[in-house]
Amino acid sequence: MTAFGIAILQVCSCFGFGACALTALGIQKELPYWEQWTWSFAVGFGLLGWLLFFFGVIGWFSTVPLILVLGLGSCGVLLLKPLTQAPHTNTSAVKLNSWCCLLLTAIVIVAAIDLFEGLSPPIDGDSLAYHFVHPKNFLTLGRIEFIPRAGDGAIPLLVHMTYVPVLGLGGERALTLWVMFSGWATSALVYTLTRRFLDIPWSLSVTLIFLSTPAVLYGGGSGQVEIRNALFVMIAAFAIIQSIKTSNIRYAVLAGLAAGFFMGAKYLGLLFVATGGIVILAQPHWFRHGLVFSIAALAAGGQWYVWNFINSGDPAFPLFYGYLDYVNPNYWSAEYQEAFNKIWKLEKAVDQNIFWFFSYPFATTFNMHKVFEAGRTGMGPFILLALPFAILSIWASRKKLIQSSLLPLAAIAIIFYAFWFFTSPSQRIRHLLPVYPLVLLCVSVAAHRWAAGAGHLKILAGAVFLTCTVQLFGQLIFGLNYAHRLFTNEKRDAFLNRTVTGYAPVRWINNNLKSNSLVYTEARQLIYHFKVPVYYGHIAVDALIDTRSNANNPTKFYHQLKAQKISHLLAIGSIPNKKSYNLERATGYNQWHSLWHMGCLKHIKSFKGPVFASRTLKSLSTRKLNFHVLKLNSSNCLSSKGDI
Amino acid sequence: MSYATIKILLLLWVLSAFALYLYQFKSLIKPLLAALGLQ
Numbered sequence: 205m206t207a208f209g210i211a212i213l214q215v216c217s218c219f220g221f222g223a224c225a226l227t228a229l230g231i232q233k234e235l236p237y238w239e240q241w242t243w244s245f246a247v248g249f250g251l252l253g254w255l256l257f258f259f260g261v262i263g264w265f266s267t268v269p270l271i272l273v274l275g276l277g278s279c280g281v282l283l284l285k286p287l288t289q290a291p292h293t294n295t296s297a298v299k300l301n302s303w304c305c306l307l308l309t310a311i312v313i314v315a316a317i318d319l320f321e322g323l324s325p326p327i328d329g330d331s332l333a334y335h336f337v338h339p340k341n342f343l344t345l346g347r348i349e350f351i352p353r354a355g356d357g358a359i360p361l362l363v364h365m366t367y368v369p370v371l372g373l374g375g376e377r378a379l380t381l382w383v384m385f386s387g388w389a390t391s392a393l394v395y396t397l398t399r400r401f402l403d404i405p406w407s408l409s410v411t412l413i414f415l416s417t418p419a420v421l422y423g424g425g426s427g428q429v430e431i432r433n434a435l436f437v438m439i440a441a442f443a444i445i446q447s448i449k450t451s452n453i454r455y456a457v458l459a460g461l462a463a464g465f466f467m468g469a470k471y472l473g474l475l476f477v478a479t480g481g482i483v484i485l486a487q488p489h490w491f492r493h494g495l496v497f498s499i500a501a502l503a504a505g506g507q508w509y510v511w512n513f514i515n516s517g518d519p520a521f522p523l524f525y526g527y528l529d530y531v532n533p534n535y536w537s538a539e540y541q542e543a544f545n546k547i548w549k550l551e552k553a554v555d556q557n558i559f560w561f562f563s564y565p566f567a568t569t570f571n572m573h574k575v576f577e578a579g580r581t582g583m584g585p586f587i588l589l590a591l592p593f594a595i596l597s598i599w600a601s602r603k604k605l606i607q608s609s610l611l612p613l614a615a616i617a618i619i620f621y622a623f624w625f626f627t628s629p630s631q632r633i634r635h636l637l638p639v640y641p642l643v644l645l646c647v648s649v650a651a652h653r654w655a656a657g658a659g660h661l662k663i664l665a666g667a668v669f670l671t672c673t674v675q676l677f678g679q680l681i682f683g684l685n686y687a688h689r690l691f692t693n694e695k696r697d698a699f700l701n702r703t704v705t706g707y708a709p710v711r712w713i714n715n716n717l718k719s720n721s722l723v724y725t726e727a728r729q730l731i732y733h734f735k736v737p738v739y740y741g742h743i744a745v746d747a748l749i750d751t752r753s754n755a756n757n758p759t760k761f762y763h764q765l766k767a768q769k770i771s772h773l774l775a776i777g778s779i780p781n782k783k784s785y786n787l788e789r790a791t792g793y794n795q796w797h798s799l800w801h802m803g804c805l806k807h808i809k810s811f812k813g814p815v816f817a818s819r820t821l822k823s824l825s826t827r828k829l830n831f832h833v834l835k836l837n838s839s840n841c842l843s844s845k846g847d848i
Numbered sequence: 849m850s851y852a853t854i855k856i857l858l859l860l861w862v863l864s865a866f867a868l869y870l871y872q873f874k875s876l877i878k879p880l881l882a883a884l885g886l887q
Contacts, residue, residue, distance in 0.1 A: 571872040579876075585869040589862050659851070663858045670866045681883055821879035 210374030211381035213274045214252075214366070215245070218389075220280025221255075222248030225461075227283050229454045236400075237291050240284055242393040246435035247458070249366060249386060250465030250504065252277060256365035257468075257507050260348030270369040307408040310676060314415050315388065317683035321425035322384035324686045325376065325696055326732065327703045327819050328426035333728035333740065335427025336379065339367040340732065350515035352535040354544055354745040358521035360508035362468035363429040380425070387424030390434050391415045394641050397438060401610075401649040409668045410648045413586050414641060416675035419634045421682055422581040429469050430637035436466040436473075437616075437638045440480050445612045447497075448487045456484060456493040460500025468505030471520060472635060475623040477501045483615050536747050543744040543752045548629035551575060556626050564625060568633040578633045580818070583640055584675050586647075589667035593651030593660070600654055610646050617642040682820045703819060706730055709774055709811045709831040717772065724765060725774035726751070726793045727831075739768055743792055756791045758798035759842055766839070773805065773834045796834065804841035808833040 222244030226232040232240055252273070259269055326336055334356040342348055351357030366386070370378040394414045398407040414420060423431045440462035447455035463480040467473030477498075484490070484497050509519035516522075517530040525541050553573035554560040560567075568578040569588045576582070598605065605611065617639045624636065655664040689699045700707040706727050713723060714735040724739045725731075731740045743751050749764040750757070765773075775796045778784075790797035799805050810832045817825035849857075 570868060579872055585866055588865050588869065592858060592861050658854070660855060660858055663855065663862060666859075667862045667866075670862070674866075674870065681880060684883060818879075821876065821883055823879045823882040 207374040207377035207381060210274075210370055210378040211385060213278060214370050214378075214382055215385050215389075216281050217274040217277025218248035218252055219244050219284060220248060220277040220282075221251040222246065222280075223283040224248075224280040225251060226458075229458055231454055231458060232283070236396070237285060237289070238396045238399070242389070242396045243439060244284060245389045246393055246439045247462065248277065248280070249389070249432070250362070250436055250462065250468075252369075253362035253365040254465065254468065254504055254507070256368055257348070257362065257511075260342060260365065260368070261511075263347035265343055265346045265348075265368055265372065267373065270372050274369055274373075301405075304405050304408060307405065307412055310412050310672060311408065311415060313676070314412070314679055317679055317686070318384050318387065318425055320683055320686035320690055322381045323377065324380065324689055325700060326380055326426060327700070328422075328428070329729045331427035332704070332730065332732040334731070335364065335429070336367065336371070336732045337740075338364050339371050339379075342368060343372045348511075350511070352516060352521070352532070352746075352748065353740075353742070354522045354536070354540075356745060358512050358516060358518075360468045360470060360473065360505065362465060362505065362508065363432050363470075364427070367427065383427060384425050386432050386435075387420070390424075390431050390438075390641070391420075393435060393438050394645070397442060397641075398645060398648070401645070402652055406648070406652055409665075409672075410644060412672055413584065413648075413668065413675070414644055416672060416679050417584045417640070418580055418582050418675065418678060419637045419640070421675075421679055423634065423637065428634075430634055433466050433469050433473070433638040434641050436462045436469070437476060438641055440466070440476070441613055441616050441642055444480055444484050444616070445609060447484060447493055448612060449609075451487065451489050451493075453489070453493060453496055456496045457500050459484060460497040461504045463497070464501035464504025464506070466505065466638065467501060468508050472624065472628070472638070473505060474520075475627065476620055476638070477505070479616055479620040479623060482619055483612055486612075486615075534748060539750075539752060540744065540747040547744045551630035551632065553631055561622070561625050564631070575631055576633050580678070580820075581634050583633060583636075584671055586667065586671040587643060589671060590647050590651040590664065593655050593664055593667075594647045596658070597650035597654030600657070610649060613642045614646045617646065685820055700733065701813075702822075703816060704729055704733070705815050706774075706776075706811070706813060706829060706831050707733065708813055709809070709833055710734055712809060712811070713772075713774065713833060721771045722769050723772045723774050724749070724768075724770040725776075727774060727776060730774070739770055741793070751792050751795065753792045755795060756787070756798075758790070758795050758802060758804075761795040762799055762804055762836075762839070762842060765836060770836055772808070772836065773832075775832045775834055776829055778830055779807070779810075779832060799836075799841075800834070802841050804837050805834040806837055808835055 219241065223232060225247050226244055235243055255273060259265060259273065326332060338351065338361060367379055370382040391411055391414055395407055395411040398410045420431055440459045443455045443459035443462060446452065447459055459480055463477045466476045481494060481497060485494050487493060512521050513519040515531060516535055518524045518528050522536045522541060522544065525536050530536060553575035554564065554567065568576045568582060569585065571578040571582060620639050621636065628635065651664055655661045685703065697711055710730050710733050717736045719736055722737045722739055723734065724741055726741045728740060731738055741749050741751050743753050748768060750760060773796055777794065779800060780797045785797060785801055787798060796805065810830060812828055812830050815825045815827040815829055816822060
């Protein structure tokens with residue numbers, strides 16, 4: 205119950221902080237009733253993440269300050285109109301027909317499956333590698349620490365900051381419940397914004413489509429930040445619309461804050477700030493609003509770039525390597541820059557040209573390349589199915605298109621997509637999830653308007669039905685794993701054993717190694733579950749221990765391990781015997797093969813277990829992996845001849 | 849174009865696009881059946 209209480213307290217604090225900010229800006233009273241709640245949560249979520257950065261820098265990641273910040277934020281809820289004053293929906297009551305009931309039932313089913321996930325230990329790979337690991341480590345230290353890793357360490361961590369209070373005060377379950385609640389908040393915001401344009405049944409339809417989108421299903425209940433960044437994108441986009449429509453500078457401030465929160469949560473947010481900046485300039489007060497927008501964005505999201513700059517010498521580590529002087533030369537090298545660029549190349553499947561700019565959305569819908577990761581973690585089929593309706597709608601209203609309130613939304617989505625497509629090093633479709641609600645909203649509203657006018661609403665409803673059916677089927681399959689755990693009272697270790705590749709050795713290490721040990725491993729999916737200190741090695745993002753794929757210097761490898769005070773290795777693969785050992789192939793992670801032959805490692809224990817390529821579809825992989833717990837010996841082994 | 853023609857074209861689009869979308873998951877049929885305990 206503590207976990208649930210803490211998660212709820214943090215939800216209240218987000219409502220409270222957001223209500224304070226919106227009241228201070230004088231925006232609160234101008235919003236429809238339910239939007240006051242959803243906007244407050246989104247803004248409060250960003251503010252909480254922003255505030256906690258400074259708590260972390262000061263070293264206030266302990267019980268009392270964290271309770272105080274959540275308690276203080278929760279007081280702001282009093283600024284929101286109570287639920288008893290919620291507007292009645294008499295005019296729509298008639299429309300709460302069987303169609304509505306069906307949609308609500310489906311939404312409840314999806315929510316129940318989310319709850320199953322929220323009540324289970326985390327098993328998503330990225331969350332276990334870093335999303336939940338950084339908050340856990342910061343709590344152990346009581347403060348924020350600079351992590352000299354490219355891509356998953358020295359990154360903007362505004363959303364991750366919100367994981368700190370729940371994990372610190374309520375434990376793991378509070379954390380998983382919190383990500384569930386914050387994922388739902390995005391769907392609630394989608395609903396309330398859609399209600400501006402559509403009636404209740406169609407707004408519920410759009411919400412269900414969003415809630416069951418594969419990318420939302422994939423990231424909503426885990427530590428992935430994209431779905432939570434969608435909160436900031438929606439607030440920024442609608443605030444920009446209001447700023448243009450009303451020339452009210454307070455909306456430019458809000459738009460800047462929201463865009464800045466995105467910038468503080470992910471590097472892609474920089475592209476969004478640029479996008480918002482371009483769109484907000486399209487008005488008579490372009491200079492004033494543009495200036496205010498930029499200042500607010502920098503204030504809301506600039507702290508992480510300053511932090512990175514102070515600690516590494518590069519505000520977007522390691523983007524400016526070679527152009528700026530680094531604080532510590534060991535943090536990065538030209539070789540690592542090359543290795544880093546090489547792995548990004550693997551994330552590109554198509555050329556960044558005009559042809560693919562237009563073709564990419566179709567190519568990803570049909571998952572034409574595995575790099576897109578568009579099947580099980582894609583955006584679903586609805587946009588494609590509703591596309592002709594939306595195009596006909598645009599054609600039908602072409603003369604008054606410029607006055608459409610959807611135009612700025614579409615412009616933001618398109619410009620962001622253009623920036624992303626031509627500059628992003630990765631082509632994974634789920635990175636576009638933050639702007640997906642804008643696309644969904646534009647396409648749904650345009651399609652509905654035309655279909656309603658032309659008498660083709662039933663076909664559009666059919667597209668909604670097909671989309672929801674296939675997505676809900678995916679949701680149900682996804683939920684089976686968690687439902688099995690809950691309804692069979694499966695123990696935590698048993699659940700992790702059958703879901704996380706290589707969990708067995710971690711369990712053994714937690715029970716047998718002392719807390720002054722430091723284990724080196726490349727197995728990213730295991731990092732979070734270690735209870736003893738762990739060092740996560742990587743072939744391209746961590747230069748302190750050189751495991752680049754062509755690295756083949758066991759002596760240097762040994763000294764780097766020792767410099768980081770590594771005591772044990774959790775190595776993957778087979779222990780090479782004298783016949784199978786080949787120095788040429790003992791590269792990268794496999795440099796431990798050479799250390800083994802030099803007598804620098806002592807075998808402690810071995811494990812063999814299945815590889816789980818998917819949380820949901822276990823049979824996608826039938827491979828098995830060997831894990832070895834090895835102890836690092838003293839440096840005498842380096843002077844001996846060994847077997848090399 | 850007549851109302852009926854547009855209706856048929858839209859219907860064809862929705863059904864064929866949806867079928868094409870589903871086609872990408874053909875390789876998942878066996879794992880899906882396994883997840884459902886049917887294999």
